[in-house]
Amino acid sequence: MPKYDYKCLECDTIFEVEQKMADDPLELCLCKDEQFLVKRLPSVPKLVINSKSSMSDRKLYKELDID
Secondary structure (H helix, E strand, O other): OOEEEEEEOOOOOEEEEEOOOOOOOOOEEEEOOEEEEEEEOOOOOOOOOOOOOOOOHHHHHHHHOOO
16 A cells, blocks of 8 residues: 655644555644644655666666766
């Protein structure tokens, strides 16, 4: 299941929630025993390369322009 980052709009706390892709985004956060609105933060996809037939790290970093 994917994990999503949310930020409480009241106290700026950032937390991670594991949700199904079909689930609706969270709307409320429990902070200080009260409910406040939350905002889903954009996430960066993770790139995982495990096979020997894939590009070498150096070539991949060059293509992605990573130092």
